[in-house]
Amino acid sequence: MDILLEMLEKDARLTPEQIAIMTQKDEGDIKAAIDSYESRGVILGYKALVNWDKTEREYISAIIELKVTPQRDRGFEKIAEKIYNYPEVKSLYLMSGAYDFQVILEGKTLREVAQFVASKLAPIDGVISTATHFVLKKYKDNGCVFKVPEKDERINSI
Amino acid sequence: MTDYSKKLSKTAQSISPSGIRKFFDILDDMDDVTSLTVGQPDFATPWHIREAAIDALSAGKTYYTSNAGLTPLREEISKYVKRRFSLDYGKDEIITTVGGSEAIDLAMRALIDPGDEVIIPVPSFVCYGPIARLAGGVPVYVDLDEKDGFTLTPEKLERAITPKTKLLVLPFPNNPTGSVMRLPELEKIADIIEKKDIFVLSDEIYAELTYKGRHVSIASLDGMRERTIIASGFSKAYAMTGWRLGYTLAPREISVQMLKIHQYAIMCAPTASQYAGIEALCAGDEDIEYMKAEYDRRRLYIVNCLRSAGFECYEPLGAFYVFPNISKYGLDSESFCSRLLYENKVAIVPGTAFGSCGEGFARISYAYSVKHISSAVEKLADFANKIKNERKL
Numbered sequence: 001m002d003i004l005l006e007m008l009e010k011d012a013r014l015t016p017e018q019i020a021i022m023t024q025k026d027e028g029d030i031k032a033a034i035d036s037y038e039s040r041g042v043i044l045g046y047k048a049l050v051n052w053d054k055t056e057r058e059y060i061s062a063i064i065e066l067k068v069t070p071q072r073d074r075g076f077e078k079i080a081e082k083i084y085n086y087p088e089v090k091s092l093y094l095m096s097g098a099y100d101f102q103v104i105l106e107g108k109t110l111r112e113v114a115q116f117v118a119s120k121l122a123p124i125d126g127v128i129s130t131a132t133h134f135v136l137k138k139y140k141d142n143g144c145v146f147k148v149p150e151k152d153e154r155i156n157s158i
Numbered sequence: 159m160t161d162y163s164k165k166l167s168k169t170a171q172s173i174s175p176s177g178i179r180k181f182f183d184i185l186d187d188m189d190d191v192t193s194l195t196v197g198q199p200d201f202a203t204p205w206h207i208r209e210a211a212i213d214a215l216s217a218g219k220t221y222y223t224s225n226a227g228l229t230p231l232r233e234e235i236s237k238y239v240k241r242r243f244s245l246d247y248g249k250d251e252i253i254t255t256v257g258g259s260e261a262i263d264l265a266m267r268a269l270i271d272p273g274d275e276v277i278i279p280v281p282s283f284v285c286y287g288p289i290a291r292l293a294g295g296v297p298v299y300v301d302l303d304e305k306d307g308f309t310l311t312p313e314k315l316e317r318a319i320t321p322k323t324k325l326l327v328l329p330f331p332n333n334p335t336g337s338v339m340r341l342p343e344l345e346k347i348a349d350i351i352e353k354k355d356i357f358v359l360s361d362e363i364y365a366e367l368t369y370k371g372r373h374v375s376i377a378s379l380d381g382m383r384e385r386t387i388i389a390s391g392f393s394k395a396y397a398m399t400g401w402r403l404g405y406t407l408a409p410r411e412i413s414v415q416m417l418k419i420h421q422y423a424i425m426c427a428p429t430a431s432q433y434a435g436i437e438a439l440c441a442g443d444e445d446i447e448y449m450k451a452e453y454d455r456r457r458l459y460i461v462n463c464l465r466s467a468g469f470e471c472y473e474p475l476g477a478f479y480v481f482p483n484i485s486k487y488g489l490d491s492e493s494f495c496s497r498l499l500y501e502n503k504v505a506i507v508p509g510t511a512f513g514s515c516g517e518g519f520a521r522i523s524y525a526y527s528v529k530h531i532s533s534a535v536e537k538l539a540d541f542a543n544k545i546k547n548e549r550k551l
Binding site: 021024154 | 182185284334455456458459511
């Protein structure tokens with residue numbers, strides 16, 4: 001049920017009942033499909049998209065480009081595993097092109113992130129080099145533009 | 159002091175302003191109202207379409223276009239109506255207009271002589287009667303019934319036709335009822351039209367928002383093309399209400415007459431909008447499908463919510479409105495809607511705004527987010543329960 005995934009990807013707060021009504025399916029079937037997606041790891045979680053810039057919380061994110069030497073037998077997997085197990089690592093991608101891994105890190109301060117790169121990422125076996133880019137401002141993330149929702153300006157009309 | 163009432167056009171003065179305006183004025187002055195009144199899409203125009211207009215302006219496309227509109231635009235409209243509705247119109251049978259409204263005006267003015275009768279099924283959008291009268295015509299209203307799914311039946315049409323009848327307005331998919339007319343129903347209407355030798359103004363502005371099957375234009379039926387003017391536009395299909403871009407499709411003989419009126423009264427549709435229109439037609443089919451799928455889910459959702467809350471509500475198959483029957487609550491439509499507004503802060507439009515036969519109904523728009531619909535219908539249900547208890551229904 002691709003439509004179910006599309007709907008939840010757009011609005012994870014839709015209830016199985018609402019989805020059932022909107023797709024004219026049985027609510028039980030929707031629940032079962034969601035359970036199955038969750039158990040097979042198709043649906044991995046449901047989260048709020050937070051703009052931390054609008055809160056008091058100290059927060060910085062950075063994109064780190066890593067060049068590595070793939071290990072014999074296990075290629076990139078072993079190195080990837082070492083990286084993604086750190087909770088500070090928000091995303092990890094294996095990339096085509098000039099470098100191998102893109103790591104998205106989140107920390108409280110610039111120093112904390114720099115420290116993490118120097119003491120945790122750089123020393124991993126097989127890592128040849130790192131390049132750290134700090135995020136200055138987020139405009140859009142996961143399809144959402146970071147701005148206050150606009151007031152409905154549509155006039156009442158018939 | 160000039161006595162304006164003696165000087166101003168009698169026809170203009172005799173036209174009453176839209177009755178719903180007062181209600182909307184009250185609504186505009188209130189805070190915290192959850193509104194379900196809006197008659198336009200809640201999507202912004204897709205970005206690539208907006209960008210095409212920006213590019214046109216950047217490139218200095220700030221002049222009038224030819225009266226009928228840019229040739230590439232009319233060529234694309236021609237391809238689009240063929241692709242999506244199996245309609246054959248050459249570029250000389252297409253006039254781009256300032257919204258669907260101008261298209262309706264052109265059609266009426268090109269066809270109507272003083273005293274000609276124009277059959278207008280109601281409930282429907284409020285412009286047909288006044289525009290017919292401004293053209294010298296006489297509106298003849300035909301009340302549609304809920305039991306017929308608010309479609310025009312052949313019996314009703316035949317009863318309304320007189321020797322003076324010139325034109326039938328066919329406003330489907332319909333605002334406010336959400337009703338559509340399918341092929342078998344249209345065939346019966348077409349037979350009568352041909353037999354009685356009258357014309358049809360088919361207002362197909364909501365054609366792309368047809369659910370459970372595709373829209374059928376009466377012009378695609380045998381013998382009907384020569385006696386039909388289609389008024390349509392970009393507002394609802396591409397979420398482009400503010401661009402004021404529409405068009406007429408009509409045989410050359412009719413188009414020639416309409417073009418003269420358009421030429422003297424309007425000149426041409428806004429140039430930047432025309433460039434946006436080309437982009438919409440060339441690359442906007444997916445936008446239509448996306449928005450339609452969204453509306454369809456909300457349609458199913460709101461009908462279900464209303465029925466669960468105890469409202470009688472037939473299933474609308476077009477546009478983005480539901481038209482529940484509220485007569486069982488024992489209040490007239492206007493009282494129901496104004497009490498709902500004052501007491502539970504939800505705004506919906508009384509059915510009577512669309513003709514007296516809308517009494518007992520209300521129009522609810524679902525051009526809103528699911529969350530908005532959900533919270534509005536909850537309040538609406540609270541209000542309905544309160545009325546029920548009050549009246550011991």
